[in-house]
Amino acid sequence: MTDTTQQASPLKQSLLTALLALTFGFLGAAIWSYAGLADNRTRSYLIENPSILQDVAEALAAEDARERLASVRDELYTPFPGAIMGNPEGSKVLVEFTDYNCPYCAASFRDVAQLVAADPELKVIMREWPIFEGSEMAARMALAAAKQGRYQEFHAALFERGDTSEAGITAAAEAIGLDLDRARQDAMSDEVSVELVRNLTFAQSLGFSGTPAFVTGDILMPGAVGAERLKEALAEAEASTSAS
Known part of the structure; x- marks a missing residue:
């Protein structure tokens, strides 16, 4: 750093x-x-x-975050086709960087699922960022599921099962009715490979060092911040948009 x-x-x-x-x-x-x-x-x-120095540091960090976000905003808020939780046309937008072998992502999955269930206007753009060992194939299959319009089901099935082995991924895919032959081919496509590189680039540009990480409006939130903080940030982003 x-x-x-x-x-x-x-x-x-x-x-x-x-x-x-x-x-x-x-x-x-x-x-x-x-x-x-x-x-x-x-x-x-x-x-x-000394609190004045802390206030200055926080103001600088917030300004730096806004500048970093501005450089990638349009692309960041354009999802990989189908890689969405909640309402694809929702007016409230949250971006999540996730990894299927990250225990904090598993906790955040429950938080996000809770928010999606409670708010029909919530759109969650999922950014697959496989940084843990053994996560890449799970991320690839999630994006392959997105291409079949089954991302949300696969995402939930994999986190609920907690098994990212080849057998676990196959079982999750079969459980939600994926076309496995097509999914395996799509998972290894250039399109999916490019998406994983893009997500890594986004995360690095925004200063994230691990998963989960969230973005809404101009607010960057690294870590498992919890359902209440996510809800507050979405409200802050919506108020900021309305005021501008």
Whole structure:
């Protein structure tokens, strides 16, 4: 991970300058920021009020996240055909990066299923990101199921069974009535391979280091954040869209 403390970006300098100016109410803060000088009062105040630095760090992180998301937004919110949970035409959109061998993804599967069941307007764009050992074939078959219009059923069956071995994947596929010959061919197609690379690229661009990870609106949420946080984030994203 890049150490962003070594050299401040123009954005970071601007935010720090604004913080100091607001704190002390005079323009000298700008001079101190760009010249690398610091008044003793500034040092003392920041030492005595470390939460200000935390607030700045959080503001910078949020701004960086928005900038990263802006660079991939259109593609990120365009799903692989059929790889969707919930209502494909839903007005509320959540993106999830998932891995079938990730225990936190299994917990998040239940959270997302709960939200989908409760909200007919929820559309969940699924991003298969197989980062655990033994997950790639499961991810490939999930996308193959999507091409047959059976992604949601396969996704649920695989998480409920908890078996990503070849036999487990085949059993899940048979249980939901997939055309296995077609699915196996589609799973190894260039189209599916490209999708897995795209999802990896999206995750790296957004700064995610593991699964699960979620995006809604301009909000990035790494980790198993729980059903309530997902619901809150969806409401925040919807309010932000309505206000803009």
